[in-house]
Amino acid sequence: MQRVKNFTVNAFHYGSPPDDKHNLRLRLILLLTGLTCMIDGVFLAIVNMLYNKYYLLLFFVFVTLFGATTLYLSFKKVTRTCLFIIAHILLFILIVASLADKTTGDAFHSEFNYLIVLTVGASLVFRQEKIYLRIVFPLICFVSFLFLMMSGITFSHSELNLPKSFERSLYIFNMSFYSLILLLTTFVYRSDYSSQALLRKDLQAAINDNMLEIYYQPQVNKHREIIGVESLLRWKHRQRGYISPDVFIPIAEKYGMMITLGWWVMENSMKQISNWHHVPKLKDAVVSVNISPLQLLEVSFKNKVCELISRYQIPAGKLKFEITESTLIYDYNKIRDIILELNTYGIKWSIDDFGSGYSSLKLLLDIPVDDVKIDKSLIMSLEKSDSNIILIKTIIDLCKELGITPLAEGVENEVQYSILKDMGCEIFQGFHFSKPLPKKSLEAFLEHNL
Incomplete structure (x- = not known):
């Protein structure tokens, strides 16, 4: 039975x-x-x-x-x-x-x-x-x-x-x-008819029709003065409203659209740097752009970057490229050579999500890194974890010894800001200061708050 x-x-x-x-x-x-x-x-x-x-x-x-x-x-x-x-x-x-x-x-x-x-x-x-x-x-x-x-x-x-x-x-x-x-x-x-496949078609249409947007999240110093912004891609779907980057970025990676998106963000960010030359509170801000490993390893990457810098007349020190530490796993020597060469054109470099995985200290010695972004997963549990405090303090001290600026990403409240400032962190980014904003909202925010 x-x-x-x-x-x-x-x-x-x-x-x-x-x-x-x-x-x-x-x-x-x-x-x-x-x-x-x-x-x-x-x-x-x-x-x-x-x-x-x-x-x-x-x-x-x-x-x-x-x-x-x-x-x-x-x-x-x-x-x-x-x-x-x-x-x-x-x-x-x-x-x-x-x-x-x-x-x-x-x-x-x-x-x-x-x-x-x-x-x-x-x-x-x-x-x-x-x-x-x-x-x-x-x-x-x-x-x-x-x-x-x-x-x-x-x-x-x-x-x-x-x-x-x-x-x-x-x-x-x-x-x-x-x-x-x-x-x-x-x-x-x-x-x-999978949700991913349907979104892929809509994302491709959004790229073709220039329906994407760039939002800018301010980066502030310990005096709460804006010294830079990070360019963040946003997509407002015609029917579904804003689609989270956590949803559409993996789709772009899966279907080979990351390089196209990367160049779109880079060119529009450079265009914005030129436009902000006449905005007093933003003319000296450094604009950070995220670079994917696939885009960085393109054969024509350096030439395209130099062509865009020339076209939009980008001053030295106004553009920063952010790469994750895991990017260096792909082809360390080639990526190091690219970084060294573009560094001569006045492009700054930042290691994003530092402390989240790969975390090789050797790269901080071999590559001309301007700042290290401490991963937000460490910042989020800062108030509850003594081990995280020790790790973050170690990263900050190490950066200072090497002449690298430590940047805390994902600061959500005043307590986190105070702890990080007391540790010696120099640059901060997170919702505690401002959420990512479209261009006009960022300019209005600066006008009324700083």
């Missing part, structure tokens, strides 16, 4: 949890199924009503109601049990419709062709299920198709047969409709 129970559990429960892509495709298949049953049911109910075939009329009214129910469920969260019931009712409907499709020789059977659509659809929809729905049910559908096609068996009672005078029209309708549904079913499962 226990073995039977275990088999039932294994055979009828999910083989793996359905993902967002699978759920969306399932909804589309249910939508297609509901519409098909409603159209076919209404059409054949009217035909059988005109020919006084009342048993078949009732049957196709049932088909129509089933279609309407399935259509409704396509907008709801469908349970596995509900899906199981829908599949078997649909199989029952198609077998009964095929048995009612009796021909006289002037046309061919056509209703059983829908069993092929059900076989294909079930194979696609249930591929994340266990053995029964994934293999056995599609096999039942296909065997039913073969049996009905080869045997030609139908109901013998004339009241249970579709109207003879309507056979040819029904054949044309069914074959056309069947082909369309099979095509749409295949199309649904060939298309990528």
